Amino acid sequence: MFEKESSTYTYLLADAVSKEAVLIDPVIEMVERDLALLRELGVNLKYVLDTHVHADHVTASGELRRRTGAKIGVSSAYDLACVDLHLNHGQELNIGNLRIQVLHTPGHTSGCLSYVIGDRIFTGDALLISGCGRTDFQGGSAERLYESIRTKIFTLPEAMMIFPGHDYKGLTHSTVGLERLHNPRLHDNVTREQFVELMGNLNLAYPKKIKEAVPANLACGLPDLFAPMDPQHLEGVPVVTAPEIRPRLGQILFIDVRGDDEFNGELGHIPTARLISLGEGFSERLAKESRDLETVFVCRSGKRSLEAARRAQELGFTRVYSLAGGMVHWNELNLPRVSDLGGS
Ligand SMILES: [Fe+2]
CATH class of the missing domain: 3.60.15.10 (Ribonuclease Z/Hydroxyacylglutathione hydrolase-like)
Known part of the structure; x- marks a missing residue:
């Protein structure tokens, strides 16, 4: 390549x-x-x-x-x-x-x-x-x-x-x-x-x-x-790309793990996404979510969402994914989004 x-x-x-x-x-x-x-x-x-x-x-x-x-x-x-x-x-x-x-x-x-x-x-x-x-x-x-x-x-x-x-x-x-x-x-x-x-x-x-x-x-x-990372840490956390899930957007539970300000900021958010910010109380709030749907975690660039997906797996969620490239890539593809700063 x-x-x-x-x-x-x-x-x-x-x-x-x-x-x-x-x-x-x-x-x-x-x-x-x-x-x-x-x-x-x-x-x-x-x-x-x-x-x-x-x-x-x-x-x-x-x-x-x-x-x-x-x-x-x-x-x-x-x-x-x-x-x-x-x-x-x-x-x-x-x-x-x-x-x-x-x-x-x-x-x-x-x-x-x-x-x-x-x-x-x-x-x-x-x-x-x-x-x-x-x-x-x-x-x-x-x-x-x-x-x-x-x-x-x-x-x-x-x-x-x-x-x-x-x-x-x-x-x-x-x-x-x-x-x-x-x-x-x-x-x-x-x-x-x-x-x-x-x-x-x-x-x-x-x-x-x-x-x-x-x-x-x-x-x-x-x-x-810079610190050496534990390579086992995120092993097995699956990643999906926006084009892959595009045909079934309506069947997916999107959980956005960014902060409130980012969720409503420049990059906007996926219209159906629920906001559960990564941080204190994240696992408790996540544990209350439905496990019936395929769950895709979203953040700005795809880093925090990986961590979130890993935490969800620990809580026993099975069909969890991290959205590759996060809202940055989502916006590059002009996929539907909501932004309080205008534009949709
Ligand atoms: Fe070189």
Whole structure:
């Protein structure tokens, strides 16, 4: 899957039998797309793996963990507090019968990983199609990148397919054999000295988002939730999107868990929604609600509603969901709403 602004590729792989899935390099702005695809395919996200701490976009790893209970894997080289799996070279993970082999391929950054799954390698920004990642920040080193690519990627079978972290020309994949022959920076006849000189003279501007993206990514994309989270906490809380429930709006009990002021504020509320603000007395008030209907919790962006849905499950509600993207997404879709500030 592609994110246009940063030209980032995100990959979803799943095992058809066990229905376990892994996402590689998800982007925060595309989190609803990725969750919708997981639902559509009926697969469960087991791992979110970042190839590295990105400088050009914010990872969706923390948000995806919060919403699905998936575990986050990143290189141990960064030693990030927010990460569940501190991955090392040679380590293996499994999703069902699919084996994910971890390769440490530093050089673009100090902690870049590539992941080999079957006959494919996901190279992040170490090796791109006819190119490679820059080496001028985040512990980058042209010498190390040369070494990584030569000894860990170009030694793989020639037919192995390469799926990069970015492409700026619309290309989707290559092979080890093709890159060894045609990569202008790194084909088999380029020496280490030539490569180091070339990389030292690129004179690239810094990525637009670097100041925001790197600190956010050091916290798994959730700088306000830096503390490591209990991944089990929200596991099993189902999320629905507005388009999914649109055909049966009349049959759903909507419970809005925002504050009074937000309920009647700018974003408005769903016409049939009942207001039970998350906070003191929430569980007591919720316990009095009917359990006969499918219940969808709503908030501003879909965070508090997850917590509310989890609390409802504890109270024994069975058909509870959290509305993905909350009233923000609801409004983006121009679905019916009531607002005291005018507009409907
Ligand atoms: Fe990068």
